Amino acid sequence: METEVKARKIGGSIAIFIPNSIVSKQRISPDDKIRIRVEKVNDLGFLWGKLKGEKKSTQEIMNEIDQGEDE
Numbered sequence: 001m002e003t004e005v006k007a008r009k010i011g012g013s014i015a016i017f018i019p020n021s022i023v024s025k026q027r028i029s030p031d032d033k034i035r036i037r038v039e040k041v042n043d044l045g046f047l048w049g050k051l052k053g054e055k056k057s058t059q060e061i062m063n064e065i066d067q068g069e070d071e
Contacts, residue, residue: 001026004041 005016018028028034 001022003019003022005018007014007016009015022028026034
């Protein structure tokens with residue numbers, strides 16, 4: 001079963017919480033050993049607001065992309 005969760009800081013550790021729907025379906029109880037696969041989801045939030053000063057029209061940007069493909 002696969003789901004996306006958010007890591008949270010608790011004390012000096014990072015914790016994840018397994019959604020109750022998965023806990024129920026997999027019949028997970030405290031002290032059970034479980035296997036997880038950790039894979040970070042790409043986060044492009046750092047780009048938010050970076051292109052504020054950019055004043056190009058969509059057509060100009062598309063033309064630049066087309067020129068880049070031709071090279």
